[in-house]
Amino acid sequence: MIKINEYLGGRIFNTVDLAYDEINYLKNCGGKIVPATFKKDNKLFCRRCLMELKPLTKNLKYCRSCINLGKIQASDQLLITSSDVLYPIQQSYLSWSGELTVIQQKGVRELLMAFKKKQDHLIWAVTGAGKTEMIFPLIEQALLNKQRIAICSPRVDVCIELFPRLQKVFPTTTIGLFHGKSDEKYHLTQIMIATVHQLIRFEEAFDVLIIDEVDSYPLAGNQMLHQAIKKSRKKSGMIVYLSATPPKELLFKVKKQQITMTKLYQRFHRHPLPEPQCRLLLKEINFLGVNPRLRIHLRKLIKNHQRFMLFFPQIPIMKSFAQELKNLYPKLTFVDVSSKDKERLTKVQQFRDKKVQAILTTTILERGVTFKKISVIVLDADAKEFSKTSLIQIAGRAGRGKDSYDDPVYFYYRYYNRQIHLACAEISYLNQQAKK
Numbered sequence: 001m002i003k004i005n006e007y008l009g010g011r012i013f014n015t016v017d018l019a020y021d022e023i024n025y026l027k028n029c030g031g032k033i034v035p036a037t038f039k040k041d042n043k044l045f046c047r048r049c050l051m052e053l054k055p056l057t058k059n060l061k062y063c064r065s066c067i068n069l070g071k072i073q074a075s076d077q078l079l080i081t082s083s084d085v086l087y088p089i090q091q092s093y094l095s096w097s098g099e100l101t102v103i104q105q106k107g108v109r110e111l112l113m114a115f116k117k118k119q120d121h122l123i124w125a126v127t128g129a130g131k132t133e134m135i136f137p138l139i140e141q142a143l144l145n146k147q148r149i150a151i152c153s154p155r156v157d158v159c160i161e162l163f164p165r166l167q168k169v170f171p172t173t174t175i176g177l178f179h180g181k182s183d184e185k186y187h188l189t190q191i192m193i194a195t196v197h198q199l200i201r202f203e204e205a206f207d208v209l210i211i212d213e214v215d216s217y218p219l220a221g222n223q224m225l226h227q228a229i230k231k232s233r234k235k236s237g238m239i240v241y242l243s244a245t246p247p248k249e250l251l252f253k254v255k256k257q258q259i260t261m262t263k264l265y266q267r268f269h270r271h272p273l274p275e276p277q278c279r280l281l282l283k284e285i286n287f288l289g290v291n292p293r294l295r296i297h298l299r300k301l302i303k304n305h306q307r308f309m310l311f312f313p314q315i316p317i318m319k320s321f322a323q324e325l326k327n328l329y330p331k332l333t334f335v336d337v338s339s340k341d342k343e344r345l346t347k348v349q350q351f352r353d354k355k356v357q358a359i360l361t362t363t364i365l366e367r368g369v370t371f372k373k374i375s376v377i378v379l380d381a382d383a384k385e386f387s388k389t390s391l392i393q394i395a396g397r398a399g400r401g402k403d404s405y406d407d408p409v410y411f412y413y414r415y416y417n418r419q420i421h422l423a424c425a426e427i428s429y430l431n432q433q434a435k436k
């Protein structure tokens, strides 16, 4: 007997991967069979990822863009399962006792208005504004309307951090967390938390689609993922974009009135964003093992038991710095993390649980993580890996707690360049606006 829940919900399957019985059963449950490719302007496109199929040879045509999800040949057929699903009625939906600030409440009103009008909406909120809390009432409304919600981020860490938070506030609703690194097999849930990549597997599946960190890698500039977002929302649905540093294309759509926007300049605790202290290094960061100027700073932090994050542009620089730190300060407890680190989530948790005093990281932790009472230090802030957006996000890791709103941020560099200038100028501008 097939477990229908592992299929339903606007999910796309290649019929070659399904047994004859399964196909029939899923068709009876409202699924439809469609060709795997379609023609437009004399070009051939893949129905799953909407990218063009570039022929390798005359007879061998398959989609290379979404091959990671299983091969789709030009002659294949896809089965798209029904997204008409009845979810169980719950006694109550949102269980949250927190309070929204006046500014957040205004954002919520605008968001609910957009929901009513089925209008795509952008929330441009400074880091630490509490945008996650602002989507709770929207999700509640959608649930009350018996609808399905997906919350997606390009970054898996963001999804993983979001999952327990939502489980807590929507305790009776089914919530699933799906991403490439998880062992959990897809199954139908009323709320789905997933990486944006997962959306490639869906067509017209979600009534409310929330995209967090819309400007971040790998979503930024990735045509396939952007198309996946549009394709996976229902025709009658809406998309909500969340960002502290929205991309130009979205702001352009706001300007053309294709989407509406809410701007939040203020953090939830009403204190300004910490403004980075810019510090010039005359020699590189590893000069004499660790640059003497840096050493003074680090020694002070260690002595005062102050917790800190150190951001590096590249993994090798971080690794050699970590070695020097060990030599210089054998008593300092720290972890280092990067995108290549399989233990990343555990290590981040160790830092969060205060089991170590410091965390060394690349831009992988520039967003989506919240720690309290920390100093944030960027080394080689003038490196090309640190864009303006990146620097703003990193600075946004500081001062997130009500009781530690003035955590310091330091940018160390050898050349004060354009991105450092732009990042500092934007943070200061946002603070000015918040005062108005």
Ligand SMILES: [Zn+2]
Pocket (backbone or CB within 6 Å): 046, 047, 048, 049, 050, 051, 063, 064, 065, 066, 067, 072
């Ligand atoms: Zn494809």
